């Protein structure tokens with residue numbers, strides 16, 4: 001299998017640096033190129049792992065106060081009356097800088113995959129532990145600004161394990177965790193229109209099997225490492241319960 | 244007045260700057276000095292900071308320049324082979340790398356971060372700015388004062404080195420395990 005795509009082109013896509021048309025063209029190519037699919041999955045995986053570098057080293061509190069003292073120490077200029085005006089103006093500028101800088105550059109699928117991965121990694125991922133849908137569903141009431149139905153999973157090969165309240169694109173979302181044998185599958189439910197709706201290219205690049213659809217006001221994501229067919233069947237059950 | 248404004252604007256960056264300083268210097272004492280010096284320099288240069296330009300990139304830039312001109316920074320640069328080519332990121336890949344992906348899946352966060360700590364400093368910094376700080380290529384270019392194209396090739400090379408380090412680690416681990424079995 002040959003692929004002419006450059007390493008930097010793949011990286012630009014994964015880093016959110018491809019422009020709209022470039023990204024769309026790349027996604028089309030990605031859908032048919034196993035080389036790129038594998039490379040992109042690898043890049044995303046490394047990206048996820050390396051995010052842990054962010055909060056790796058905690059600054060000593062003493063250092064913070066030392067620096068504060070140092071800033072205050074040099075003789076200050078007067079003109080205090082001007083300061084609140086200028087400070088406000090600067091904070092607005094700073095807020096703009098920070099918002100742009102910290103804007104998550106990954107698509108909604110990467111967040112979905114991260115939420116699923118963090119549930120897998122956690123020893124106790126549930127806010128509500130129950131296999132009973134009549135317990136799990138009401139638990140979400142008042143915690144998320146919408147409601148949804150959980151299908152009866154008895155006899156389907158799937159088992160409801162529990163749920164938790166999460167944020168997807170800064171919006172409250174429900175995450176249900178469903179077991180199937182050794183596999184764990186996440187179902188994420190959020191108000192439709194939160195983040196960009198996943199485009200033609202689904203979440204295949206996340207390294208998981210995925211399904212997503214919209215039903216009225218809600219958008220559903222199903223994600224897991226179970227067989228593609230198992231994801232689809234679970235998606236079907238949930239879709240039926242909510243249509 | 245300036246001082247208060249400076250503090251209001253720059254202290255929110257303190258935790259991240261420290262984290263970055265620690266990643267660069269690889270030890271706590273140096274990281275503390277580095278952050279302290281960065282703030283001192285930034286305060287001194289505050290008048291030259293142009294409002295509306297990227298404050299975060301400005302602070303990171305002072306920090307990384309301070310590090311690279313410090314004793315430990317110069318040492319880190321000197322131990323690096325200086326013939327590292329900055330092209331070569333256009334290499335065409337002819338094999339699917341699924342086995343590599345599987346290998347990496349067995350690796351933990353810690354292994355990844357360890358490999359990151361082992362990268363030569365000029366690759367470590369761009370990878371960190373991209374992955375940990377989530378800066379855009381343009382912002383990284385401002386911090387490191389290199390063209391965006393060079394950001395991209397350093398990033399590609401840094402990532403390649405990380406993968407090589409992890410793959411080497413996994414395969415040597417596998418060899419040991421086989422020896423144990425015998």
Ligand SMILES: [Zn+2]
Nearest residue numbers: 003005033036
């Ligand atoms: Zn390709």
